[in-house]
Amino acid sequence: MTPPLSCTDLHLRFGKTNVLNGISVDLPKGKISAIIGPNGSGKTSLLRCMGRLQRPSSGEVQLEGQTIAKMNTRDVARRVALLPQTVTAPAGMRVGELITRGRTPHQSPIRQWSAKDEKIVRHAMTSVGLAERADHLLEDLSGGQRQRAWIAMVLAQDTDILLLDEPTTYLDLTHQRDVLSLIQKLQAERQLTVAMVLHDINLAARFSDHIIALKDGKLLTEGDPMNVITQTSIQNIYELDCNVLTDPHSGMPHVIPK
């Protein structure tokens, strides 16, 4: 079976710096993959290459076997949605309007607001629990609500693949958990293939089905969180001396630095 999205021997250089050094990785269909690794290991660059925001220096990204760089960018947008790490909407934008923007790849000047657009936007809004706040200004929302609004926007894009760059940045502990459970719930409901960059290894262990661990622009290891998050591999990835316990609630591995 062709994977929904696969990278083959990706290299990325900025001047003399090698950001990605030959990464080949497939996203497993209908699962949540977490991309982890220390700062500067190339997590965001890999995600950006997957979402064709960054053209790799060599190697290629394929969408169900088709080379993404050769595809019509609008067709890609109907199949892959990406939410960057820090995003700001124009001043004065309302929640409903932001979520509606997610329909852009399906719209045109003569097809601005079809019944299908309306249905999908309403569904996305309800899914993230913002149905009552459609008319609120985005800047008036709390950090957690705002992040949910952005997630609803990429949901409204109605794609099978969702790429998220650090969806929990700037959120407190409760909201980090809420946003990730929301992503987990949505993934299960819609059978999405999700890849997200996460800094927090314990959140990655708990909320993903597959871990992709990078170091120095290379794929260090990948697989089930149970197998990847071990004392030895954490030592390898982060050069961090630690204990790995079992989270009594979820049964997943939990890293405690020594």
Add this chain to the structure above:
Amino acid sequence: MNTLTVRFGPLSVRMPWRLILTNGVLLVLTAALVWSGLFRGSYPATPGDLLSALTGTADPVTSMILLENRLPRLATALGVGLAFGLAGEMIQTLLRNPLASPDIIGFSAGAAVGAVVTVVIVGGTAWVVPGALIGGFIAAGLILSLSWRRGVSPGQLILIGIGVTLTLGVLTDLLLTRIDTTSAAGVMKWLVGSLNARSWTDAGSLWAGLLFLGPLALWYQFMLGRIAFEQDVAISFGLRLNYGRVLTIGLAVALVGLAVAASGPLPFVAFVAGPIAHGLNGASRPTLLSAALVGALVTLSADMASQSLPDGFGLPAGVFTALVGAPVLITVLVLHSKRQRL
């Protein structure tokens, strides 16, 4: 939501009611100003006079005042206002900054220099339109290339644009010293922005361009708001950013060039149109039609104000648009710095 949705087969559009209402009111006001400009004033006339003038049965004086004096002047003022309003809203939307309007970042100044150069070379106004268009495009190209740092950074562009505007002002003054005083005085008045004694030639080339560029701008409006979004998000939506930017800037510069050729760089019209329009319609950018109509209203009222002064004052319309524009500029600056501090 308080919006009107119209669906017909595969076609669908949506518009907030408040925007529709605002556009309706602006349209009525614009029509009222045109009406009063045509039929009132020092030589009152009636629609009947206009009809007989058009059919050639009116007396020569009425006919000349209506057809050769008032109509071309009003057509020019209306067209100039619409063009500046459209161009201002487009650039302000694209760069996500109300200060980034064509008259502040040097597009108008470039068009003015281009026009003056043709006056100096040929000694008349025959080549003003191509001169203004070429001048506008050269200035825009210069400003964009100077402020290009892996993409357009609005802050950088505004500063460089203001610098270019000042430089071009000096260049214009220098050019003015190359022509005789009588034509220099005429050019000077035009440079402030004047709608005095416009002919059908002025109105004709302006409207020919406007009827082509205006619908194109309105067609692209839907995507313009989307390419002006967060860059990474816009790319992942499958939008062609560079194409959109070039199209938007090209359209705006062409509109500004045509308007400047017809009336001189009426200061602040392009700048105030968008912010006033959004204050009224409450919608997010861009709303090209509202901005175009506000531009037309400002220009028509400025021209009326300049005509209502007693003889001998002879202040050109540009003085009055500046009178409206300066307070708006200050307000925008204050709001802007407040928002950044919050």
